[in-house]
Amino acid sequence: MGDNLDSGFDLRFGRAGWFCLLDEETGETSFYENDSAEASHGAGTRAVEKLMELGATKVISGDFGPKAKELLEKFKIQMVVLSDDSRSIADIIDSIK
Amino acid sequence: MPRRKTLRRVVAPPGFRGYKPYGNQYGRKKHVDLLYEEYEAIKLADYDFMTHLEASKLMGVSRATFARVYESARRKIAKALVETREIKSVFGNASLDHSWFECIECHARFNIPDNRTEQKCPICKSDHIQSLKDQ
Numbered sequence: 001m002g003d004n005l006d007s008g009f010d011l012r013f014g015r016a017g018w019f020c021l022l023d024e025e026t027g028e029t030s031f032y033e034n035d036s037a038e039a040s041h042g043a044g045t046r047a048v049e050k051l052m053e054l055g056a057t058k059v060i061s062g063d064f065g066p067k068a069k070e071l072l073e074k075f076k077i078q079m080v081v082l083s084d085d086s087r088s089i090a091d092i093i094d095s096i097k
Numbered sequence: 098m099p100r101r102k103t104l105r106r107v108v109a110p111p112g113f114r115g116y117k118p119y120g121n122q123y124g125r126k127k128h129v130d131l132l133y134e135e136y137e138a139i140k141l142a143d144y145d146f147m148t149h150l151e152a153s154k155l156m157g158v159s160r161a162t163f164a165r166v167y168e169s170a171r172r173k174i175a176k177a178l179v180e181t182r183e184i185k186s187v188f189g190n191a192s193l194d195h196s197w198f199e200c201i202e203c204h205a206r207f208n209i210p211d212n213r214t215e216q217k218c219p220i221c222k223s224d225h226i227q228s229l230k231d232q
Binding site for chain 1: 204
């Protein structure tokens with residue numbers, strides 16, 4: 001829900017304001033703004049396209065819409081659903097390491 | 098601690114995130130959460146015209162449990178219609194008929210695509226995971 005590590009974790013996928021990209025080898029993070037967060041339709045699909053561009057192999061979100069789910073399955077990107085929303089991005093990254 | 102709920106098998110999640118009433122004269126009200134398994138129960142019983150027994154076998158629960166899920170689904174839909182509330186589809190206690198898993202340690206739910214071989218939780222790296230399908 002923001003562009004730094006202390007930001008809260010947005011439970012929405014396609015309509016999340018920002019995506020945090022984590023390099024699992026170096027532990028580096030970078031933030032990308034989601035241009036289609038406010039789009040009237042196709043936000044999930046465009047978010048998947050963005051992830052493909054960034055070369056992500058895993059996605060963590062609160063939930064995935066039907067279209068995003070189908071695409072992510074097709075492109076063999078691993079989906080992770082975290083249903084508790086209270087943690088910040090930094091906490092989630094800490095638990096991955 | 099109460100007994101954990103058996104996950105209800107859902108073949109396909111609903112193709113919508115929600116339904117909204119329009120032209121209603123009262124302001125916004127809290128939405129009704131329709132669980133995936135409730136949607137599935139309505140679909141099997143009232144759209145595919147299955148008996149409760151057949152439907153319960155498909156969802157991997159007992160007939161009585163199916164009847165309860167179905168009852169709850171009908172009541173929620175009735176509530177939404179009468180009280181002009183929005184319906185939202187929520188994951189609930191469903192297990193999707195794909196390769197989905199749940200981590201026993203951190204309760205993250207995730208899928209393992211064919212190109213991955215490790216059977217580990219992507220979050221906490223624990224190998225204490227269970228398939229949502231087997232339950």
